[in-house]
Amino acid sequence: MAPVAIPTFASHQLNLLSAELAAETSATALLTSTHSPSALSRAGLAITNLVIDSQRTGLGGKTVVQLGRDSAVGVSGKDKGGKSSKSDAARDASDAAGLGEHGIRVGDVVGIGQQPKGAEKKKAKSELEKSRVEGVVVKVRQDAIEVAVEKEDDAEGLLGGSKLWIVKLANEITYKRMNQTMTYLEKMEEAEYTPFIRVLFGLDSVTPVPPDIDLPSSDYAKIVWDNPHLNDSQKSAIRFALASREIALIHGPPGTGKTYTIIELILQLLARKQRVLVCGPSNISVDNIVERLAPHGLPLVRLGHPARLLPSVLAHSLDVLTRTSEAAAIVRDVAKEMDAKQASIKKTKSGRERREIYSVLRELRKEYRERERGCVDQLIHQSKVVLATLHGAGGFHLKGQQFDVVIIDEASQALEAQCWVPLLRAKKVVLAGDHLQLPPTVKSLNVKEKSKTGNAEQAKADGKNGEDGLGQTQSKTKGGTLETTMFDRLLRLYGPSVKRMLTVQYRMHEQIMTFPSEELYEGKLVAAEDVKSRLLKDLPYEVMETDETKEALVFLDTQGGDFPEKTEADDGGKSLLGDSKSNEMEALLVGMQVKRLVEAGVKATDIAVITPYNGQLSILSRSLKEAYPGIELGSVDGFQGREKEAVIVSLVRSNPEHEVGFLGEKRRLNVAMTRPKRHLCVIGDSETVSRGSNFLARWMAFLEEHADLRYPNLADLHVDG
Numbered sequence: 001m002a003p004v005a006i007p008t009f010a011s012h013q014l015n016l017l018s019a020e021l022a023a024e025t026s027a028t029a030l031l032t033s034t035h036s037p038s039a040l041s042r043a044g045l046a047i048t049n050l051v052i053d054s055q056r057t058g059l060g061g062k063t064v065v066q067l068g069r070d071s072a073v074g075v076s077g078k079d080k081g082g083k084s085s086k087s088d089a090a091r092d093a094s095d096a097a098g099l100g101e102h103g104i105r106v107g108d109v110v111g112i113g114q115q116p117k118g119a120e121k122k123k124a125k126s127e128l129e130k131s132r133v134e135g136v137v138v139k140v141r142q143d144a145i146e147v148a149v150e151k152e153d154d155a156e157g158l159l160g161g162s163k164l165w166i167v168k169l170a171n172e173i174t175y176k177r178m179n180q181t182m183t184y185l186e187k188m189e190e191a192e193y194t195p196f197i198r199v200l201f202g203l204d205s206v207t208p209v210p211p212d213i214d215l216p217s218s219d220y221a222k223i224v225w226d227n228p229h230l231n232d233s234q235k236s237a238i239r240f241a242l243a244s245r246e247i248a249l250i251h252g253p254p255g256t257g258k259t260y261t262i263i264e265l266i267l268q269l270l271a272r273k274q275r276v277l278v279c280g281p282s283n284i285s286v287d288n289i290v291e292r293l294a295p296h297g298l299p300l301v302r303l304g305h306p307a308r309l310l311p312s313v314l315a316h317s318l319d320v321l322t323r324t325s326e327a328a329a330i331v332r333d334v335a336k337e338m339d340a341k342q343a344s345i346k347k348t349k350s351g352r353e354r355r356e357i358y359s360v361l362r363e364l365r366k367e368y369r370e371r372e373r374g375c376v377d378q379l380i381h382q383s384k385v386v387l388a389t390l391h392g393a394g395g396f397h398l399k400g401q402q403f404d405v406v407i408i409d410e411a412s413q414a415l416e417a418q419c420w421v422p423l424l425r426a427k428k429v430v431l432a433g434d435h436l437q438l439p440p441t442v443k444s445l446n447v448k449e450k451s452k453t454g455n456a457e458q459a460k461a462d463g464k465n466g467e468d469g470l471g472q473t474q475s476k477t478k479g480g481t482l483e484t485t486m487f488d489r490l491l492r493l494y495g496p497s498v499k500r501m502l503t504v505q506y507r508m509h510e511q512i513m514t515f516p517s518e519e520l521y522e523g524k525l526v527a528a529e530d531v532k533s534r535l536l537k538d539l540p541y542e543v544m545e546t547d548e549t550k551e552a553l554v555f556l557d558t559q560g561g562d563f564p565e566k567t568e569a570d571d572g573g574k575s576l577l578g579d580s581k582s583n584e585m586e587a588l589l590v591g592m593q594v595k596r597l598v599e600a601g602v603k604a605t606d607i608a609v610i611t612p613y614n615g616q617l618s619i620l621s622r623s624l625k626e627a628y629p630g631i632e633l634g635s636v637d638g639f640q641g642r643e644k645e646a647v648i649v650s651l652v653r654s655n656p657e658h659e660v661g662f663l664g665e666k667r668r669l670n671v672a673m674t675r676p677k678r679h680l681c682v683i684g685d686s687e688t689v690s691r692g693s694n695f696l697a698r699w700m701a702f703l704e705e706h707a708d709l710r711y712p713n714l715a716d717l718h719v720d721g
């Protein structure tokens with residue numbers, strides 16, 4: 001493939017990103033501007049009638065405000081809390097009331113504002129904008145919510161005495177970082193391009209890795225492995241990543257131990273005195289690595305808002321280290337003083353007194369920041385491994401820092417612009433991912449062509465015949481869409497010579513693995529000894545041997561037209577799910593299969609039902625959630641990265657026109673069929689599905705030949721109830 005002009009690439013990315021941000025924020029903005037606080041609260045996007053219970057200095061010197069229900073609301077005659085401290089009786093009453101049902105979670109960005117009163121409701125948006133204080137939710141309890149406010153001084157404005165409300169906001173920070181990075185790339189003079197940047201765009205060729213690194217005669221053969229259990233493909237990938245000069249892709253099909261391999265790679269790089277920055281697209285992807293790396297006792301630092309980190313990795317968080325390390329003693333003193341001042345605000349009697357305290361607090365905060373800055377620099381400088389989300393690597397903490405290697409886990413789930421945030425600090429990159437599973441979720445259809453139905457699901461399906469496994473949508477559009485990841489692009493630019501594939505999988509029964517392996521992974525996957533013949537009947541708890549539990553692969557073929565699909569909009573009117581498809585008869589079959597598994601002794605928590613269609617998901621939730629507590633129901637997209645002992649896949653599509661919509665996307669099917677460990681049950685109409693693409697036709701043929709094939713009929717459903 002031809003080299004890419006960097007300014008053209010960057011400006012194309014900027015366009016795509018602005019369309020994506022617009023798609024993300026328009027929904028929130030529309031809601032907050034057109035709905036009253038109480039309507040937003042009913043929709044789970046806001047919590048109303050709040051007062052500040054308390055304030056404290058939280059992690060990283062941030063002011064954390066705790067908001068609780070205004071005890072005057074709904075508890076007539078009680079003390080109106082929030083001024084000094086609530087009376088016990090009022091607190092009991094408000095505790096009992098709690099915050100009610102809402103969808104605000106730890107890590108969400110929220111706005112806290114004065115709640116508009118009745119007549120002002122129409123002006124809710126402008127009121128909110130004026131007085132809004134932004135922050136990140138750090139704790140959610142039944143009766144209170146804690147928010148770390150962004151600009152500490154703002155908290156002052158919230159103490160005016162009137163009722164407050166909080167509303168969930170779109171998180172724009174990730175876009176800001178991507179935009180800054182792309183703008184920087186766009187404006188770079190050619191003379192400023194580093195050799196590494198030139199290679200990433202194909203302006204210079206990648207340095208070839210010596211061909212003998214896996215041979216016993218090579219120096220790389222003498223590596224002393226920290227983990228004695230690595231398999232050969234993992235060792236080879238690590239040698240390759242160590243030997244490569246600029247780029248190494250570690251291709252990890254489902255269950256092949258990508259993260260496992262990355263841990264060893266980090267240890268090997270450190271042994272070679274390399275400075276490493278490890279990133280992932282999500283907090284959980286980064287925490288997963290911190291958790292596995294921490295037992296090795298290395299000096300490591302995890303950047304990121306403490307509210308968003310797993311409790312188990314908090315001890316390595318920069319914010320926490322800034323408080324607990326020796327270097328931090330000097331910072332702690334100021335924090336203590338700030339806490340004392342903050343606590344004294346509650347006791348103030350006049351506005352003047354309060355203002356005085358705030359002015360002292362401002363001075364203290366300035367000092368705190370200066371001392372913290374020194375401490376942070378020291379901590380980061382000492383750490384050989386720094387871990388952050390991709391956009392987190394763009395924060396001020398890493399300003400001026402350079403790394404020998406940047407490792408990006410789950411790279412095929414990351415937007416390319418996101419990857420560039422850490423890469424501007426690097427000389428070499430190792431990307432671990434699987435471009436044959438789903439790419440990052442893109443909300444805007446941006447440059448994708450709309451299908452004749454104008455439906456997003458259908459538009460995605462345009463890729464159904466893309467035989468490269470990536471779908472056509474990306475290759476159709478010059479410059480690609482946001483779904484084209486850096487992993488994809490580098491693979492197209494340089495071909496397989498820049499990657500190594502992990503080939504032993506530790507998840508699936510051999511029979512479940514065979515089709516995806518043959519079709520997508522060149523037949524190279526091997527099932528590890530421990531998993532290749534594991535069945536449900538061998539679970540470590542008592543499970544009866546039945547037709548279900550002794551089979552790894554079951555196919556319920558609903559061909560014949562008795563199990564027709566339905567479009568939500570067929571009911572008349574546009575439902576919230578748009579025109580997502582569903583299939584009620586198929587949902588009954590799913591119910592029947594779940595019942596059989598549970599009756600055989602399989603725990604509901606070991607079963608997942610997944611389907612590509614939200615319409616189907618909502619039917620399944622109605623019928624299964626209550627009957628089988630603990631069962632997991634999910635969309636295919638939402639289940640990526642997960643696994644379960646038994647998985648039932650409901651394909652939904654069954655129509656005389658043989659249309660398959662976005663079922664045609666290979667990567668989605670790949671994710672669906674590679675989630676189970678011991679049992680995969682596929683339910684679908686082979687007549688419709690096999691006409692969707694060659695891939696689907698081959699899958700149906702494979703299932704007919706190799707699965708335990710059954711042709712359910714309506715009578716079965718009545719018998720099984």
Ligand SMILES: Nc1ncnc2c1ncn2[C@@H]1O[C@H](COP(=O)(O)OP(=O)(O)OP(=O)(O)O)[C@@H](O)[C@H]1O
Pocket residue numbers: 229230231234252253254255256257258259260261506507641642
């Ligand atoms: N060489 C190995 N020997 C034994 N077990 C292994 C080996 N490599 C990986 N595993 C096991 O395989 C499982 C998957 O590993 P890991 O979580 O690292 O995979 P992953 O590729 O990151 O996962 P996913 O496929 O979900 O992205 C883990 O339980 C891990 O312990």
